[in-house]
Amino acid sequence: xxxxxxxxxxxxxxxxxxxxxxxxxxxxxxxxxxxxxxxxxxxxxxxxxxxxxxxxxxxxxxxxxxxxxxxxxxxxxxxxxxxxxxxxxxxxxxxxxxxxxxxxxxxxxxxxxxxxxxxxxxxxxxxxxxxxxxxxxxxxxxxxxxxxxxxxxxxxxxxxxxxxxxxxxxxxxxxxxxxx
Numbered sequence: 001x002x003x004x005x006x007x008x009x010x011x012x013x014x015x016x017x018x019x020x021x022x023x024x025x026x027x028x029x030x031x032x033x034x035x036x037x038x039x040x041x042x043x044x045x046x047x048x049x050x051x052x053x054x055x056x057x058x059x060x061x062x063x064x065x066x067x068x069x070x071x072x073x074x075x076x077x078x079x080x081x082x083x084x085x086x087x088x089x090x091x092x093x094x095x096x097x098x099x100x101x102x103x104x105x106x107x108x109x110x111x112x113x114x115x116x117x118x119x120x121x122x123x124x125x126x127x128x129x130x131x132x133x134x135x136x137x138x139x140x141x142x143x144x145x146x147x148x149x150x151x152x153x154x155x156x157x158x159x160x161x162x163x164x165x166x167x168x169x170x171x172x173x174x175x176x177x178x179x180x
Contacts, residue, residue: 008057009067015050016073039080139168
């Protein structure tokens with residue numbers, strides 16, 4: 001199915017994620033979050049190929065879940081050219097994704113985009129609307145909740161949320177990062 005736009009979107013999505021693999025951990029094994037990664041450490045050939053696939057998919061004018069996910073990844077990697085991430089574009093993409101294909105991950109992603117745009121109250125509200133049953137064991141939810149609470153000055157609750165995130169983290173390097 002080499003012409004199917006969703007297959008192209010899925011392959012592009014996987015390429016965007018894989019292209020940043022080498023930058024996720026420092027040479028000493030410490031976790032490096034996306035916003036702190038040096039884009040020169042990304043695989044630019046793989047990112048270029050992902051861009052080409054996503055462009056090819058978009059020409060079919062049949063938008064789907066994987067194309068939206070790939071577009072979000074593309075918007076995050078564009079800083080290799082511009083030096084900045086367009087969080088407004090990412091917010092729009094998450095809104096589109098959540099209108100048709102909402103998951104707990106995409107809803108947390110929307111809240112994260114709001115947080116990056118310094119819309120902390122909206123980000124907190126977006127998290128508060130999520131069903132507790134779906135977020136109890138979802139580590140990214142707790143990480144974002146901790147960040148939002150820290151930013152609002154509620155340090156005891158932020159620490160409780162961070163402790164939940166640490167408890168849900170299996171990777172020792174990520175656990176160490178969250179413990180700082």
